[in-house]
Amino acid sequence: MFKQRKIKNSKNHSEFLKTLLHSLPKEEVIYEPEELSVYECDGLTAFRVLPLAVVIPQKIEEILVILSACKRFGVPIVVRGGGTGLSGGATPVEGGIVLSLSKFNQILEIDPINQVARVEPGVTNMQVSQSAAPYGLYFAPDPSSQIACTIGGNIAENAGGIHCLKYGLTVNNVLAIKMLTVEGEIVSIGNVGGESPGCDLLSLIVGSEGMLGIVIEATLRLLPKPECAKLVVGCFDDVTEASKTVSQIIASGIVPAGLEIMDKLVIEAVQSYIQVGFPTSAAAVLLCELDGMFEEVEEECRLVEQIMIQMGAKEIIRSKNEEERLLLWKARKSAFPAAGRISPDYYCMDGTIPRKSLAFVLKRIAELAAQYNLRVGNVFHAGDGNIHPLILYDNSIVGEMERVESLGEKILELCVEVGGSITGEHGVGLEKLGPMCLQFSLEEIQQFHRIKRALDPDALLNPGKAIPTLHRCAEFGKMHVHQGQIAFAGIERF
Amino acid sequence: MIDCPSSATDSITNELIEKIRRVINLKEKIKIIGGGTKERLGRKVVGKPINVSENRGIITYDPAELFVTVKSGTPIGSLEEVLKQHGQYLPFEPPHLGEQATVGGVVACGLSGPSRPYKGALKDYLLKVRIINGKGEVLTFGSQVIKNVAGFDLFRLMAGAQGTLGIILDVTFKVLPLPPFSTTVVLEKNATEALRFLSIIAAKYFPLSASCYYNNKLYVRISGYEKSVRRAEKEIGGDILANDHQFWNSVKERTHPFFINSQRLWRLVLPQAAPLLPMEGEWFFDWGGSQRWWKGEEDNREAIFRWARDQGGYAWCHDKEVTLASPLDTALLRIHRRLKEAFDPFGLLNPGRIYEEF
Numbered sequence: 144m145f146k147q148r149k150i151k152n153s154k155n156h157s158e159f160l161k162t163l164l165h166s167l168p169k170e171e172v173i174y175e176p177e178e179l180s181v182y183e184c185d186g187l188t189a190f191r192v193l194p195l196a197v198v199i200p201q202k203i204e205e206i207l208v209i210l211s212a213c214k215r216f217g218v219p220i221v222v223r224g225g226g227t228g229l230s231g232g233a234t235p236v237e238g239g240i241v242l243s244l245s246k247f248n249q250i251l252e253i254d255p256i257n258q259v260a261r262v263e264p265g266v267t268n269m270q271v272s273q274s275a276a277p278y279g280l281y282f283a284p285d286p287s288s289q290i291a292c293t294i295g296g297n298i299a300e301n302a303g304g305i306h307c308l309k310y311g312l313t314v315n316n317v318l319a320i321k322m323l324t325v326e327g328e329i330v331s332i333g334n335v336g337g338e339s340p341g342c343d344l345l346s347l348i349v350g351s352e353g354m355l356g357i358v359i360e361a362t363l364r365l366l367p368k369p370e371c372a373k374l375v376v377g378c379f380d381d382v383t384e385a386s387k388t389v390s391q392i393i394a395s396g397i398v399p400a401g402l403e404i405m406d407k408l409v410i411e412a413v414q415s416y417i418q419v420g421f422p423t424s425a426a427a428v429l430l431c432e433l434d435g436m437f438e439e440v441e442e443e444c445r446l447v448e449q450i451m452i453q454m455g456a457k458e459i460i461r462s463k464n465e466e467e468r469l470l471l472w473k474a475r476k477s478a479f480p481a482a483g484r485i486s487p488d489y490y491c492m493d494g495t496i497p498r499k500s501l502a503f504v505l506k507r508i509a510e511l512a513a514q515y516n517l518r519v520g521n522v523f524h525a526g527d528g529n530i531h532p533l534i535l536y537d538n539s540i541v542g543e544m545e546r547v548e549s550l551g552e553k554i555l556e557l558c559v560e561v562g563g564s565i566t567g568e569h570g571v572g573l574e575k576l577g578p579m580c581l582q583f584s585l586e587e588i589q590q591f592h593r594i595k596r597a598l599d600p601d602a603l604l605n606p607g608k609a610i611p612t613l614h615r616c617a618e619f620g621k622m623h624v625h626q627g628q629i630a631f632a633g634i635e636r637f
Numbered sequence: 638m639i640d641c642p643s644s645a646t647d648s649i650t651n652e653l654i655e656k657i658r659r660v661i662n663l664k665e666k667i668k669i670i671g672g673g674t675k676e677r678l679g680r681k682v683v684g685k686p687i688n689v690s691e692n693r694g695i696i697t698y699d700p701a702e703l704f705v706t707v708k709s710g711t712p713i714g715s716l717e718e719v720l721k722q723h724g725q726y727l728p729f730e731p732p733h734l735g736e737q738a739t740v741g742g743v744v745a746c747g748l749s750g751p752s753r754p755y756k757g758a759l760k761d762y763l764l765k766v767r768i769i770n771g772k773g774e775v776l777t778f779g780s781q782v783i784k785n786v787a788g789f790d791l792f793r794l795m796a797g798a799q800g801t802l803g804i805i806l807d808v809t810f811k812v813l814p815l816p817p818f819s820t821t822v823v824l825e826k827n828a829t830e831a832l833r834f835l836s837i838i839a840a841k842y843f844p845l846s847a848s849c850y851y852n853n854k855l856y857v858r859i860s861g862y863e864k865s866v867r868r869a870e871k872e873i874g875g876d877i878l879a880n881d882h883q884f885w886n887s888v889k890e891r892t893h894p895f896f897i898n899s900q901r902l903w904r905l906v907l908p909q910a911a912p913l914l915p916m917e918g919e920w921f922f923d924w925g926g927s928q929r930w931w932k933g934e935e936d937n938r939e940a941i942f943r944w945a946r947d948q949g950g951y952a953w954c955h956d957k958e959v960t961l962a963s964p965l966d967t968a969l970l971r972i973h974r975r976l977k978e979a980f981d982p983f984g985l986l987n988p989g990r991i992y993e994e995f
Contacts, residue, residue, distance in 0.1 A: 256836045256910040279840060301786045308783070314790065315761045328968040335908035336927040336950050337753060340962035341973050341991060342802065343760055346793030350786050367842045394701035396724060396814035436842060438864035495782040497702055529784045567784035575787070582787050586774040590979070591788055597975035610788065 159216040166208045173197040185226045185233035194235035199243045222353045224293030230572030258365045264295025280365035283310035301350030303568035305401040308526035314349040321360035352609040355598040369434035374468045377451035378425040378458040385427035386501035388454040389525045401432035402526025409520040416481035419474040478522040486535035494558035495567035496528045515550040529567035571609040580616035658773040669800040671742040674735030679990045709741025709805040725812045728756040741805040747797025750889040751847035754925045762811045766792040768803030771981025800987040802980040816860035821881035824855045831855040843869040850922040895921045903931040907950035
C-alpha cells in the first residue's frame with residue numbers, strides 16, 4: 144500500500160549525501176557507519192536498521208532543505224526525538240535518513256496567565272514541568288521515560304503514564320502545534336483557546352507516529368499543581384481481589400490520580416531490589432494515589448481505605464508525608480529494573496482492557512504462561528486497564544524468543560477479545576504491525592492508508608510504521624473475510 | 638449495566654446502513670439530519686435528506702467502567718437523564734440547542750459547554766465512533782478504553798467535522814461521576830479585572846467547573862466535595878448565586894438574555910488572556926474568557942476574522958440562518974480537502990457544510 148521509494152544504487156546514495164553535505168554544516172550530517180550505529184534502533188532494540196545518514200539540523204530552514212533533498216531523491220525520513228520509544232517508531236528505514244530534532248530543545252515560553260508552555264519538539268517531558276514549577280504549574284502526561292523522552296516523541300506516540308486516568312494522555316494536553324507538511328509548508332494547528340475551525344487535525348496528528356508531518360513546535364496545557372497528594376497501598380492475598388477493588392474504587396465515584404497493581408512476582412523482585420516494606424507474602428499490591436485540595440484528598444483516602452478493607456485487603460499503608468509517598472512510588476517505578484535482575488531477559492507487553500476484565504485477563508495470562516512454560520510478572524496501570532505483562536525469558540535458549548513472541552501475540556489477542564486495544568501507550572511502530580490486523584478490519588486499515596496518502600502521498604515520512612500493509616495482514620492470517628467474499632481479492636501486492 | 642438486545646441494535650442500525658448505502662451507490666449528495674437543532678451552525682447543505690434520528694438507544698452502559706455506547710439518533714437529553722440516575726454525567730456539558738438534539742449532532746458539531754476549560758472538550762470524552770464513510774463502508778475507530786494508541790485517532794476527527802467525513806452510527810463516551818456538591822459565586826468586576834482574576838484562580842488548585850463574565854459581573858462555578866468547595870468559595874469571595882443551575886443552563890443553551898433576538902452573533906475563540914476587543918458592542922465571555930460572544934454593528938466580517946487570527950484565535954459569524962467560520966489558510970485548506978477525499982472520495986456527505994471547498 145505504501146509506495147516505498149528506496150534508493151536503488153550507491154551512486155544515488157552518494158549524490159544524495161553530497162547534496163546534504165553541500166547544503167548543511169558538516170557537523171550536522173552523520174554518515175560514517177560506526178557513528179550511525181548509535182541511531183540504528185530506539186528503545187525496541189530487537190529491530191535494528193542502519194540509516195543512510197543522520198541529520199541533526201538547528202534551524203527550520205535546514206529541515207526544509209533536508210525535506211527538499213529527500214523528495215528529490217525519494218529518500219524516506221524517520222524523525223527522532225529521545226529515542227526512548229518502545230515499539231520501534233523511530234527505527235530507521237532502510238535507505239532512509241534519521242532526522243534528529245535534538246537541537247530543537249528550547250522552551251520558547253512559559254505563559255502562566257494562559258497556563259501554557261510553548262516548546263520545541265526536542266524538549267524533554269520533564270523539562271516542561273521543571274520550567275513551569277516556579278509558577279505552581281506542571282505538564283500532566285508523565286511517561287515513565289519522562290526524564291529523557293521528548294515532547295516531539297510524546298506527540299508522535301500519544302504517550303501516557305501513571306496520571307492518565309485523571310489527567311488524560313498527551314492528546315488531551317496539547318493545545319496547538321506547528322507542523323511542517325511533507326511539501327515543506329508550515330501549518331498551525333489548534334488554538335490556545337481550545338477549539339479551531341474545520342476538522343480536529345490536532346487529534347489526528349497526535350499519535351500518528353511521525354507519519355503525517357514534522358512537528359516543529361507545540362503549545363502544551365499546564366495544570367496547577369495539586370495542593371496535596373497521598374498514596375494508599377492495599378496488600379491483597381489474591382490478585383483477583385485487588386483487580387475487583389479497582390472497579391469498586393472507580394464505581395464509588397473516585398477518580399484517582401494513579402491506580403496501579405503489582406503482582407507477587409514483581410513485588411518479590413522489587414523487595415529484593417529496594418526494600419520498601421511491601422509484604423512479600425502478598426499476592427498483589429494496589430497503589431492508589433489521590434490528589435487535589437487537602438479536604439478532598441483526606442475524604443478520598445478514607446473512602447479508598449474503606450473499599451480496600453471491604454474487598455479483602457490484609458494490610459493498608461498510607462503515605463504520611465511526601466518522602467514516604469515518593470518512596471512507595473519508587474517501588475512501582477523500579478519494577479522494570481527489578482525484573483531485569485531476576486531474569487536474563489524480559490519482554491514488556493502493552494495492551495489495554497476494560498477494568499472489569501482485569502481479573503479474567505490476569506487469570507488467562509497465568510494459564511497461557513503455564514502453557515508456554517514461561518514466567519509472567521504483572522505491573523500495570525490498573526485504573527485505565529493498561530496492562531504490562533512482563534514475559535521473563537532467556538534469549539540464549541534456542542527457540543525461547545519464538546515462544547515469547549507467540550505468548551505475547553496471544554495476550555494481545557485476549558486484549559482485543561475483551562474489548563480493549565493492542566497498545567495503550569507504547570504505539571504500534573514496527574512491533575505491532577501484525578496485531579493491528581487483530582484490531583482493525585480490512586476497510587479500516589484501508590481508511591488509515593488513505594489518510595496517510597492524503598498527507599504524505601509519496602510515503603516519505605516514517606513509511607512502513609504503525610499501519611500494516613494488507614499483504615502483511617494476509618500473512619498474519621487475521622484478515623477479515625466479509626460475507627464469504629474471496630479472501631484478499633484485488634489487494635494490492637508488492 | 639444496560640445492554641440493548643443485539644437483535645434490536647442490528648435491525649434498526651442495519652436498516653439505516655442499507656438505506657445510506659443505497660443513496661451512496663447512486664452517488665447522490667447527502668444532507669444528514671438528526672434532531673434538526675443545529676441547522677444554523679454551519680452552511681446550507683443541498684442534498685438528499687437522510688434522517689438518522691430513528692437510530693436511537695443505549696447500546697451498552699456500565700457505570701463502573703465509566704463509559705457508555707449509544708446510537709447517534711438518541712436524544713442527548715435522554716442519555717444525560719440515564720447517566721444522572723447512576724450519578725454520572727458528560728463532563729463537557731454538551732449544549733443541546735433544542736429539545737430534539739441528538740448525540741450524533743452534538744458530536745458532529747463538536748459542541749462543549751461552560752465546563753470546557755476546566756473539564757475538557759467533547760473530543761476529550763470520545764472513546765470510539767462507528768461511521769459510514771462516503772464509500773458506504775462501516776468503520777469503527779477507537780475502543781471503549783481510555784488508553785488506546787492503535788492507528789490514527791480517526792474517531793476524534795469526527796468531533797466538529799459536521800458530518801463531512803462520515804455519517805455517525807454510534808458513539809462511545811467516557812463519563813465521570815457527578816460532582817457531589819456545586820456552587821456559584823458572583824463578583825463585581827470590569828472585564829479587564831475579571832480576566833486577570835480568572836487567570837489567578839485558575840492557576841490555583843481550586844475545583845473550578847465554569848466561569849463567565851457579563852455586564853460587570855464575573856460568575857464562577859466550583860464543583861467537588863463540599864468541604865473543598867466551601868474553602869474555595871471562601872477564598873475566591875463574592876456572593877452566592879441562587880438557582881445557579883438555571884443560570885449555567887441558560888449560558889450553555891444560549892437562552893441567556895444576551896443571546897435573545899440576535900440577528901448576527903459573533904463567537905470568538907481566543908487565548909484566555911487575549912486583550913479586550915476593539916469593537917463597540919455587547920460582550921459575553923464564557924470559558925474563562927476563551928469563548929467570547931459579541932453583538933455589534935460592525936459589518937466588516939473579514940476584519941473581525943483577521944483580528945481574531947492576529948490574537949491566536951478564530952471567529953465564527955452566526956447570521957440568522959448560517960454560520961461562517963474564519964477562513965482556513967491555503968495549506969490547511971488543502972489538508973482538509975485531501976482528508977475529505979480520503980473519507981468521501983465522491984464528495985457526497987454534507988458537502989460545503991463547514992467550508993464551500995469540501
